[in-house]
Amino acid sequence: MTYHSFKKYIYKLDPEHAHEITESIARNLGDYLPFLLFFVRAYYKKTNCRLSQNILGIEFENPVGLGAGFDKNATMIKALEAVGFGYVEVGTVTPKPQPGNPKPRLFRFPEYNSLQNAMGFNNEGVRFFKQRLKEIYPYKIPIGANIGKNKVTPEDKAIEDYKILVDEVKDISDYIVVNISSPNTPGLRDLQNEKFINELFSMAKEKTSKPVFLKIAPDMSSDDALLLCKSAINSRADGIIATNTTIDYKVLPNAKDFGGVSGRVLKEKSFLLFKEIAKEFYGKTTLISVGGIDSGDEAYKRIKAGASLVQVLSALIFEGPYLVSHINNRMLELMKRDGFNTISQAVGADL
Ligand SMILES: Cc1cc2nc3c(=O)[nH]c(=O)nc-3n(C[C@H](O)[C@H](O)[C@H](O)COP(=O)(O)O)c2cc1C
Numbered sequence: 001m002t003y004h005s006f007k008k009y010i011y012k013l014d015p016e017h018a019h020e021i022t023e024s025i026a027r028n029l030g031d032y033l034p035f036l037l038f039f040v041r042a043y044y045k046k047t048n049c050r051l052s053q054n055i056l057g058i059e060f061e062n063p064v065g066l067g068a069g070f071d072k073n074a075t076m077i078k079a080l081e082a083v084g085f086g087y088v089e090v091g092t093v094t095p096k097p098q099p100g101n102p103k104p105r106l107f108r109f110p111e112y113n114s115l116q117n118a119m120g121f122n123n124e125g126v127r128f129f130k131q132r133l134k135e136i137y138p139y140k141i142p143i144g145a146n147i148g149k150n151k152v153t154p155e156d157k158a159i160e161d162y163k164i165l166v167d168e169v170k171d172i173s174d175y176i177v178v179n180i181s182s183p184n185t186p187g188l189r190d191l192q193n194e195k196f197i198n199e200l201f202s203m204a205k206e207k208t209s210k211p212v213f214l215k216i217a218p219d220m221s222s223d224d225a226l227l228l229c230k231s232a233i234n235s236r237a238d239g240i241i242a243t244n245t246t247i248d249y250k251v252l253p254n255a256k257d258f259g260g261v262s263g264r265v266l267k268e269k270s271f272l273l274f275k276e277i278a279k280e281f282y283g284k285t286t287l288i289s290v291g292g293i294d295s296g297d298e299a300y301k302r303i304k305a306g307a308s309l310v311q312v313l314s315a316l317i318f319e320g321p322y323l324v325s326h327i328n329n330r331m332l333e334l335m336k337r338d339g340f341n342t343i344s345q346a347v348g349a350d351l
Pocket residue numbers: 067068069070072091092106115117119121146179182215243244245261262263264266290291292293311312313314315
């Protein structure tokens with residue numbers, strides 16, 4: 001049964017319920033039936049050394065990662081590795097557990113291959129997260145920890161939450177991502193200012209030598225985005241992840257008036273901002289592109305535009321787990337067409 005025939009049953013379920021079932025299957029496979037992952041891996045995972053790179057001292061066997069928000073509690077890493085992801089970003093995790101926003105808060109728009117979510121960092125908190133990661137870290141593929149403040153923490157105390165989080169995750173992850181770009185925690189995006197970013201990265205880089213990234217929102221002018229990236233890089237951030245979901249509801253017909261939009265309708269907006277950032281910072285920092293990536297062609301375009309790595313999330317819901325090897329196989333074809341032996345030769349080739 002292909003994912004596409006299976007999809008019509010999944011789509012009968014509320015999207016969040018469907019995700020809970022997926023999480024339960026993936027977690028149980030990893031925790032109790034790891035031998036079955038051998039078959040999953042044999043079916044899905046394609047490795048090719050031409051796709052591997054060493055970035056900031058970390059070995060990535062391919063450049064396709066899972067975006068934050070799918071595996072918020074770090075419970076699915078083994079299954080995600082088996083379907084072929086080159087790395088997985090888990091979280092967003094907050095210091096204390098929190099339930100997130102009221103349901104329903106996740107909506108599918110299958111006709112646009114897009115999602116809208118107002119989850120609000122629902123997660124089990126950093127203690128649980130750390131426990132899960134302690135059991136497997138270091139793992140076969142790199143693991144990024146995406147961190148965010150609790151909803152109840154006022155903005156003027158936000159730095160304290162990030163301090164706790166950096167301390168807790170620095171020894172159980174390969175890189176850290178500071179998330180101040182989710183639209184679903186009131187006031188969070190206000191932290192996307194120079195002063196806070198300086199304070200945040202100076203603090204984080206004093207605590208750890210692991211790479212620390214800033215993840216930014218697509219809903220600002222390119223000038224503002226460039227200023228933010230510049231202050232992050234000046235404060236020793238190791239890279240930029242662009243972008244999170246958008247609150248520009250015009251991109252999605254019949255969108256709700258809350259939450260963030262992702263998937264195909266975000267593709268252009270996210271890429272435009274990414275390109276502006278890459279023009280300015282390619283070669284000066286490490287860039288990761290995320291937002292509407294759903295094919296090998298799109299992933300390869302982002303890589304040639306300056307991304308060392310890419311991430312997918314929404315397209316996984318619409319295309320299924322085979323998406324990862326589709327993207328990698330197609331990139332290998334495109335690399336051959338362009339005469340690149342290794343993926344790192346393609347990074348930034350359009351610049
Ligand atoms: C249901 C859902 C939950 C998400 N949760 C998070 C999150 O917790 N932290 C985060 O940094 N990004 C989160 N995101 C944003 C994604 O990581 C990604 O940046 C965005 O969806 C754009 O990529 P896509 O178009 O491939 O989905 C979430 C996205 C979705 C759809």
